Amino acid sequence: MNRRTLLWAVAAALFAALATPWLGPEQVHTKELLSGDAAEWRIFLALRVSRSLLAFLAGGSLAITGAVFQALLRNSLATPYTLGVSSGAALGAVIAICLRVPVVPLAALAGGIAVLLLVLRLSSRWSQLSSHALILAGVSVTSVCSALITILHSYAGFSQSFAITSWLIGGVDAVSFSSLGFYAAAVLPVWALLIYHAPAWNLMAFGESWAAARGLNVRRTSLIGYLAGSWLAALTVSLTGPIGFVGLLVPHFIRESSGSDHRTLVPASALFGAAFLCACDAIGRTVLAPSDIPAGVITAILGGPGLVWMLSKERG
Amino acid sequence: MTPLIRANNLCVDRGAREVLKRLQFEFLAGEFVALLGLNGAGKSTLMEALAGLLGYSGSCAIEGRELRAWQRRELSRVVSFLPQTSVQPAGVPVRQVVAMGRYPHSGGWTESPEDRLAIAMSLETCQCTALAARRFSDLSGGERQRVLLAAALAQETPVLALDEPSAHADLPLQARMFELLRARVAAGALCLAVVHDINLALTFATRAVLLHEGAIVFDGDPRAMLEAAAFREAFGPDIAVVRDGNGNPIVTYRRSVAS
Numbered sequence: 217m218n219r220r221t222l223l224w225a226v227a228a229a230l231f232a233a234l235a236t237p238w239l240g241p242e243q244v245h246t247k248e249l250l251s252g253d254a255a256e257w258r259i260f261l262a263l264r265v266s267r268s269l270l271a272f273l274a275g276g277s278l279a280i281t282g283a284v285f286q287a288l289l290r291n292s293l294a295t296p297y298t299l300g301v302s303s304g305a306a307l308g309a310v311i312a313i314c315l316r317v318p319v320v321p322l323a324a325l326a327g328g329i330a331v332l333l334l335v336l337r338l339s340s341r342w343s344q345l346s347s348h349a350l351i352l353a354g355v356s357v358t359s360v361c362s363a364l365i366t367i368l369h370s371y372a373g374f375s376q377s378f379a380i381t382s383w384l385i386g387g388v389d390a391v392s393f394s395s396l397g398f399y400a401a402a403v404l405p406v407w408a409l410l411i412y413h414a415p416a417w418n419l420m421a422f423g424e425s426w427a428a429a430r431g432l433n434v435r436r437t438s439l440i441g442y443l444a445g446s447w448l449a450a451l452t453v454s455l456t457g458p459i460g461f462v463g464l465l466v467p468h469f470i471r472e473s474s475g476s477d478h479r480t481l482v483p484a485s486a487l488f489g490a491a492f493l494c495a496c497d498a499i500g501r502t503v504l505a506p507s508d509i510p511a512g513v514i515t516a517i518l519g520g521p522g523l524v525w526m527l528s529k530e531r532g
Numbered sequence: 533m534t535p536l537i538r539a540n541n542l543c544v545d546r547g548a549r550e551v552l553k554r555l556q557f558e559f560l561a562g563e564f565v566a567l568l569g570l571n572g573a574g575k576s577t578l579m580e581a582l583a584g585l586l587g588y589s590g591s592c593a594i595e596g597r598e599l600r601a602w603q604r605r606e607l608s609r610v611v612s613f614l615p616q617t618s619v620q621p622a623g624v625p626v627r628q629v630v631a632m633g634r635y636p637h638s639g640g641w642t643e644s645p646e647d648r649l650a651i652a653m654s655l656e657t658c659q660c661t662a663l664a665a666r667r668f669s670d671l672s673g674g675e676r677q678r679v680l681l682a683a684a685l686a687q688e689t690p691v692l693a694l695d696e697p698s699a700h701a702d703l704p705l706q707a708r709m710f711e712l713l714r715a716r717v718a719a720g721a722l723c724l725a726v727v728h729d730i731n732l733a734l735t736f737a738t739r740a741v742l743l744h745e746g747a748i749v750f751d752g753d754p755r756a757m758l759e760a761a762a763f764r765e766a767f768g769p770d771i772a773v774v775r776d777g778n779g780n781p782i783v784t785y786r787r788s789v790a791s
Contacts, residue, residue, distance in 0.1 A: 290619050415640020419632055421621040429583050429615065430687070431608030431636035475667070476623035479641070 221474040225487035232491035233272050236498040237264040241505035263390050270396060270455065271388040271497040271511065272490040275462050277403050277452045279489020281445035282463025283470075283482050284410050287417040288441045289347040295463040296449035299442065300354040302458040303361035304331025305450055306384060309457070310365050313379050314372050320383070321395075321454040328450030331357055336442065346424075350442070386457030387510025388497045395455070402451055406444045407486050413437065417478035459512040461519025462489050465526075472526055534596065536561050536691060536722045537582065541590035544574075544581050551577045553746040554590065559724065561690065564717040566733035566754065567726045569743035570766060575726045576616055578743065579695045582724070583613030594691070608636040612687035614680055616695040616726075620669045626679050627664040630655055633686030650686045657712050658682035673700030681709060685716070692716065694725045698732065710736040730783040734758075742766055755781060 237260070238244050244264070248256040281296035289298065297303070308327020312320045335357055339349035369380050391399075416437045419427035428434045449463075466489040470481055493511060496518065500509040535558035544552040551574045559565055567575045580586050584599055584607045592599045594610060602610075612633070633654070634640075634647040643651075655661045658678045663671065668679060677700050684692060692713070698706040706729070714736050717723050727733045733740055733754050740757045742750035749762035757763050758773050758781055772786040 287621075290621070292622070415635060418624075418628070418640065419635060421619065421624070422629075422632070423615065423617070423619040425580065425583075425585055425613070425615040426618045426632075428585050428604065429608060429611075429613035430632055431605040433604050471623045475625055475628075476621055477625075477628055 217477060218474045218480040221470065221480050221484050222487075225470075225484040225491075228491040229272070229276075229487040232494035233268060236271070236494045237268045239498040240264060240501050241508070261393075266393060266396055267388055267390045267497065268494055270391050270399070271493045273396075273400055273403055274388065274452045274456045274459065275466075275493025275496075276407065276486040276490035277448040278459065278463040279466035279492070280407055280410055280482060280486040281448045282489075283467035283478070283485040284417055284441050284445050285463075286467055287421040287478060288438055288445075289351060290421060290423065291347065291351065292468070293464070294351075295460075296445060296452075297358075297458060297460075297463070298354050299335050299350060299446055300331045300357040300361065301328045301446045301449045302453045303358040303365075304328045304334075305453040306458060307331075307361045307364055309383050309454070310368050310380050313376050313383065314368050316376075324454035325450055328446070328453060331361065332443075332446040332450065382510070383457045385510045386453075386459035386512030387500070387508075388456055388459075388493070391455065399451060399455060403448055406448055409440070409444055411483050411486070413440065414478040414482045417441070417482065421476065421478070457510075457512060459493070459515055461515045461523070462493055465515075465519045465522055466492055468523070468526055472529065535559055537592070537594050538596075539590070539592040542581070542592045543589045544577055544586055545589075546577065546586075551746050552581065552588075555748055557741065557748065557751060559722055561720050561722050562717060563722055564714060564736060564738045565722070565724045566737035566740050567724060567743065568728075568730060568733060568740055568757075573743040573766075574746045575743055576695050579613065579693045579724065579726060580615075582691075582693050583607075583611055585613070605636055608687065608689075610689050611691040611693055612684045612689040614684040614692075614694040614697060616699070618680060620676070622667070622669045624668045625664070626660060626666050626668055626671070627651065627655070629668050629679050630660070630664075630682045630686050633683040633688075636687060650688055654682040654686040657685060659708070674702055674705055677701055678705070678709070690721055692721055692723045692725075694723070696726050696728065698727070698729070706732060707735075734781060734783070758783070 244260060245256055249260060278296050285294040285296060285298055286292055305324040305328035309320050309324040312323035335350065335353045338353040369377060372380060416432055419430050419432050420437065424434050467481060467485045470484050470488060474480060496514040497511040500511050500514045503509065537559040539555050539557050542552060542555040543550065567578065569575050577586065581588055581592065584602060584604065630651050634643065634650060638644060638647050655664055658681050660679050660682050663675060663679065668676065671679065681697055684694065698709050701709060710732055713723050713725065737754050739752065740750065740754040741748055742757060742762060744762065744766040749766060750757050750760045770786045772784050773781050774784055776782055
């Protein structure tokens with residue numbers, strides 16, 4: 217375990233959670249807040265704090281899942297979306313938008329879970345949840361979902377088409393505290409579960425027979441990892457849309473700087489991921505204020521070059 | 533002496549193919565068994581089966597208890613299995629790899645003083661202490677093999693099942709590895725090793741098991757194996773046995789480009 221990395225992660229997460237609510241297109245009226253103005257507080261909490269907290273939990277969920285999937289699939293390019301969860305969620309959301317039913321997040325969650333079950337079923341039929349079968353099943357289901365989304369998109373009306381496009385980019389928006397509470401209660405215990413199994417991810421990263429020979433129940437542990445990670449990804453995507461690169465970039469960055477011990481990597485991914493998405497969202501709502509750039513655009517703009525830079529460092 | 537491992541009519545299938553056919557053997561503590569045979573003869577399958585990774589029919593008992601009745605974690609405190617291939621994830625320090633051998637004992641979150649001692653000792657025995665802080669993926673093939681062996685030894689089990697432990701190792705390293713395994717055997721361990729270099733088996737093993745097309749065709753003293761008809765049949769007519777100055781047998785290939 218690397219205590220220094222963990223301390224840095226805690227510091228980054230705390231800083232992001234405390235600092236980003238103050239950033240935005242409109243100046244926060246600090247003086248009124250400090251004097252306890254109730255109306256001012258209500259606006260601040262509803263618009264800024266809830267949004268930062270959503271970014272925090274979403275970023276952490278995506279990055280922690282990325283770290284675990286990369287170990288389980290033994291593929292450093294694995295992301296929370298590799299098993300197709302996000303494409304299923306997107307299909308669910310797009311169907312809901314086209315049918316004009318106002319339950320887009322629920323439809324997305326249902327779509328994500330449906331795809332996950334389908335992928336697990338397909339790959340356990342070919343072979344016992346081997347990483348190749350899972351990746352292959354994920355890729356094929358993703359391509360079918362994308363095709364269906366394209367068809368729906370082309371038949372959608374103008375306003376729906378706009379809604380579809382902005383949903384597919386992925387971004388963080390202010391949410392009600394009740395949804396935020398439900399989301400936190402649904403993801404935080406899963407973070408704890410994934411962190412608790414960190415020694416098992418260390419073993420799995422060395423291959424299944426290696427892990428089994430050290431006494432790990434490989435099948436059970438893999439299933440826990442896939443289900444827990446996909447649950448995080450599906451929930452997150454249903455609230456924010458498919459925000460890319462957080463789940464890929466953050467674990468890579470930590471692995472590069474402090475090595476690949478999952479006892480450090482998994483918790484640090486959660487915390488740095490949380491901080492990273494908070495920061496990206498704060499950047500998105502300030503750089504071109506008053507227009508609000510979705511966080512998914514910022515993560516992609518920073519993430520692409522970031523990944524290239526990291527890989528070139530790795531080689532050189 | 534009761535055998536550590538006893539197999540009776542052990543059969544293992546992989547897909548539709550019957551890989552191991554009605555094997556019969558008893559292995560005792562203090563034996564160094566070299567598993568020999570051509571590629572595809574079923575050596576690795578036997579190792580994986582003994583590590584409890586494969587389903588089987590017939591009977592195979594370790595410490596008198598049927599293999600399929602063991603819990604994974606319990607079994608890994610008795611059998612330490614070194615697979616033939618492993619993945620090399622980036623960024624893992626050598627010490628962490630060796631520490632994985634303690635997972636069956638500690639669960640991987642904490643290290644007891646015994647864990648630390650076992651890790652340090654296996655690093656030392658496998659001459660990996662100087663490598664401890666380096667990253668596993670940056671090592672050479674032979675160094676990696678040494679580290680993996682150290683992890684298998686850190687598990688401190690009465691049975692070692694090693695699938696080609698000397699792969700990628702240079703000649704002196706091969707000898708050193710087999711010497712340290714021999715020391716474990718002298719201390720009472722049962723060591724099973726898949727070996728392709730018959731000379732290594734002749735030098736270090738106390739017993740040779742020759743697999744051919746999924747069946748045991750020879751089981752006994754390594755030197756006696758050289759005289760067995762099954763040996764010629766398995767390895768073909770071009771394998772020659774010559775003697776060194778002390779009359780020890782050396783197995784070599786008959787045809788030579790130079791002559």
